[in-house]
Amino acid sequence: MVNLLDFTLPELTDWMQQELGEPRFRAVQVWQWLWQRMARDFDEMTNVSKACRARLAACASIDWPEVARVQESRDGTTKFLLRLADGAEVETVLIPSESRDGSRRWTQCLSSQVGCAMGCTFCSTGTMGFERNMRMGEILGQILVARAHLGDTRPDWPILRNLVFMGMGEPLLNLHEVMRALKSLNDDKGLNFSPRRITVSTCGIEKGLRELGESGLAFLAVSLHAPTQELRERIMPKAARWPLDELLAALKSYPLKTRERITFEYLLLGGVNDGPEQARELARVVSDIKGKLNLIVYNPAENAPYEAPTPERVLAFEKMLWDRHITAIIRKSKGQDIKAACGQLKADQAARQSAPQSTP
Numbered sequence: 001m002v003n004l005l006d007f008t009l010p011e012l013t014d015w016m017q018q019e020l021g022e023p024r025f026r027a028v029q030v031w032q033w034l035w036q037r038m039a040r041d042f043d044e045m046t047n048v049s050k051a052c053r054a055r056l057a058a059c060a061s062i063d064w065p066e067v068a069r070v071q072e073s074r075d076g077t078t079k080f081l082l083r084l085a086d087g088a089e090v091e092t093v094l095i096p097s098e099s100r101d102g103s104r105r106w107t108q109c110l111s112s113q114v115g116c117a118m119g120c121t122f123c124s125t126g127t128m129g130f131e132r133n134m135r136m137g138e139i140l141g142q143i144l145v146a147r148a149h150l151g152d153t154r155p156d157w158p159i160l161r162n163l164v165f166m167g168m169g170e171p172l173l174n175l176h177e178v179m180r181a182l183k184s185l186n187d188d189k190g191l192n193f194s195p196r197r198i199t200v201s202t203c204g205i206e207k208g209l210r211e212l213g214e215s216g217l218a219f220l221a222v223s224l225h226a227p228t229q230e231l232r233e234r235i236m237p238k239a240a241r242w243p244l245d246e247l248l249a250a251l252k253s254y255p256l257k258t259r260e261r262i263t264f265e266y267l268l269l270g271g272v273n274d275g276p277e278q279a280r281e282l283a284r285v286v287s288d289i290k291g292k293l294n295l296i297v298y299n300p301a302e303n304a305p306y307e308a309p310t311p312e313r314v315l316a317f318e319k320m321l322w323d324r325h326i327t328a329i330i331r332k333s334k335g336q337d338i339k340a341a342c343g344q345l346k347a348d349q350a351a352r353q354s355a356p357q358s359t360p
């Protein structure tokens with residue numbers, strides 16, 4: 001059985017022609033049912049002939065990730081623990097915001113790998129290790145689950161507005177499937193997300209960075225978190241194998257469209273990277289790159305190795321950047337009451353499952 005969600009449109013067209021003898025337009029119809037009308041059963045595809053539906057049902061499936069757990073924060077942030085067909089679990093998060101007319105819009109944080117090999121010291125996912133890459137259908141299946149949850153069924157007026165590849169995993173280490181997902185997202189007969197609504201976030205991986213930029217299929221965010229090689233080695237030891245000066249040089253020549261900027265993510269860890277000397281150094285190293293800085297206040301998980309920075313240090317850090325003409329915005333941490341940071345829900349679920357059961 002093949003999962004139809006794993007096909008790009010050209011692949012689906014070829015497969016339906018070769019395996020089922022169906023014309024090209026039939027593949028487009030099926031594709032629209034899968035991604036725009038979110039069909040989960042071939043019988044829903046009413047403009048596809050009964051014979052074709054029967055042939056599809058005999059050799060293919062439509063496998064959405066299964067929702068294992070949902071947590072909703074007081075601020076509306078909603079986190080899903082999803083179970084994939086082989087039992088592997090990943091997380092995806094929906095983050096609300098308000099548009100100018102007062103209506104709610106959503107950003108979805110997507111996972112691209114089960115676990116992660118990068119081992120960043122502040123990240124719950126990093127402590128789990130790497131299990132496997134996600135396939136395209138699994139990556140995009142997270143969006144189907146979210147849209148169904150939101151009742152987001154009007155392709156012409158979507159309320160799920162933005163996608164960020166900032167969940168579990170390092171997207172550039174699963175470049176092949178992430179690029180296929182980005183191409184499929186861009187298809188106007190499918191999910192129809194413009195590249196301006198998608199951000200791919202990397203901790204700084206050399207291989208694949210250029211290819212992503214040249215594709216023009218998404219904006220780039222880079223998790224910097226430290227302004228010196230030495231501090232980066234402490235906080236993100238594996239990412240730091242690509243020396244900071246080489247990463248910064250690559251970002252200077254990264255292909256950007258007019259008015260496009262790289263987003264630098266900087267997680268403020270209390271007493272570690274939130275001091276005036278780091279702010280000065282950070283301003284210096286990013287000053288000649290077309291970018292903007294997001295300052296994220298660390299939200300400690302249980303048994304976390306770091307503390308949250310004090311509000312005074314956060315404000316002083318931001319001010320030092322603005323004083324040096326660096327655009328820096330403090331991002332409010334959402335979903336603090338539901339463990340919304342990457343990997344925390346999965347870690348919590350694993351702890352629950354391994355906890356000794358009380359006997360009556």
Ligand code: SF4
Pocket residue numbers: 116117118119120123124125126127167168169170203342
């Ligand atoms: Fe992996 Fe991202 Fe966590 Fe680092 S921060 S361990 S790259 S998921």
